[in-house]
Amino acid sequence: MKTLRRFAAIALVTGLAGCGGEATIETIAKWQAAGNVAKLTESFTHYDQSVRVAAIQAVAALKAPEAVAPLALLFQDPDKFVAHKAIDAVLAIGGPEAQQQAIELLSYETPTARAAAAKALGAWKTRAAVAPLSTALDDDQISVSAVAAQSLGLIGDKQAIPALAAKLKDRSYDLRQACVTSITQLGGAEAAAALAPTIGDFSESVRTTVKEAMIQIGDPAVPYVLEALRDNGEFTRPAAAAILKAMGKAPQSGTELVWFTLAKIPQDVGAPVDPALVAELAAIDGGTEGLLEAITHLGNKVYDYAYLALDSIGKPATAAAVAAANQKLTGEAKSWFESRRQWSGAPSWRLDLWGAITALNPRFTINPPKAKTLETFDADARTILSSSQFKPTPEYVPLLIKQTRTPEEFENREKKKSAQLNKPLAEKHLLNIGKEAFNPLVAALEDEDLSIAGSSAKLLLLIDKEHSYDLVVESLKAKVEGGTEVAGSELLQIVTDLNDPSIEPLLVKVRPNNARAIQVFEQKYPGVSATTVTLPPSDPHPTAEPFKLKYLKDGKSKELRVIFRKNDNGEWAPEPPLPDTLP
Known part of the structure; x- marks a missing residue:
């Protein structure tokens, strides 16, 4: 430091027209050839810019460490061209003193100098520069921060990973790319953890670099890539699945396979649900827990696919779904789910399963x-x-x-x-x-x-x-066999209207209604349509049900009285039987 002050004093006294005034371009070349560093440094204050620059370049070529201190004084020279030549010279000379000067240059006023210093520190692998370079990641010039990131990777100190990771969400593609590359160079589980949030980067180029990095890191990266399958990012799940596939680490069963399969969901929000993918999810061995985990996810269409897969699994998924609901639900969703005991048809495994997966929807309201x-x-x-x-x-x-x-x-x-x-x-x-x-x-x-x-x-x-x-x-069959009186019900009407011959054994067990009477008539007389005529009200007979049917024959309206009677087998049929030919 005393040497620097003394040199500065000499420079101020002599001025640009002082010491070294006899120097010329030719003498600079001679002094360089002779290795006369003292004469060369004296020439730093020459009045002629070209001589000064020649002297600076001469000590740089000689890689003279004793010239570093005098060169450092020129960093603040009013002539910025000279100042930058001095900076270049110090970085070319290298050595301990130059490294310290380079660290200080990280806060120099021009981005060109800051970037050059950052690059040199990386090339020298200067461990003392890790903290200053980490700070330089915040430089307002990407040309500086990106080089600082690259140098941190070259130095190889894993202490830089947190600072590099903090920049992986920066808007600058160049900076993100540089940080990914450097973190990859640093390697290990720490690097995989840092890179995980960037698996779904919106830049395809960055995603590709991260993919290559994770493959290079290998097994330590697998847990982080598996976790990325659960991410909400637009590109993250497909990118994570691609990494696992490339690594030969694609899950084979259970929850991880559920998330791996969910990565196949089309990214187009307007795309319809793919039934084949739903079936694939439902068929995963031990996949119920994973589907119940996915059911609470906010990702694009994840809930829809998980819901339909669980619905497809049906009753076997019910106990786990109810357990998950009891464990996770709070507030209105919990109260709503617990009220299922009052829902129509309760108790029912269908209500338990449907209620659980509906209440677990993160958008429940x-x-x-x-x-x-x-x-x-x-x-x-x-x-x-x-x-x-x-x-x-x-x-x-x-x-x-x-x-x-x-x-x-x-x-x-x-x-x-x-x-x-x-x-x-x-x-x-x-x-x-x-x-x-x-x-x-x-x-x-x-x-x-x-x-x-x-x-x-x-x-x-x-x-x-x-x-x-x-x-x-x-x-309807269960109600009839259970002794429920279904005559006159909408349920009976609907089943009758199905007009399915295979249902006939069931319908004959039920007291007929108008629709059933018409159905039996039209089965007996194909092509002839009939309607019922309202009969006077009367108390129902336990084993007989009368009807009056109206139909057309030869263009004339005619009526036929039909009485259904219940036989010893509990079956209802016309008695006497309908005639073979309509009267």
């Missing part, structure tokens, strides 16, 4: 005042049901199903009238909700209230006839 109103059957409930602003979500399905009770169930005249108006509105909403109401509607088939069961049967056949046909028939 229900309006308590609105829900309370929908528990009634009055005009206020109808106001909600008829409002164009009411767009019911699955959370409202149990309340809508309750609204399908037949008006005749109510003794109060006003409630009967309201219920009559509310029922079709509720059915319309359930139809709009569609398949997400499937399981609650199936459960409601078992409700003791035949009006609810009938309405549910009608809606199920409209929503998904293929999967609900047998369920509807089985529901």
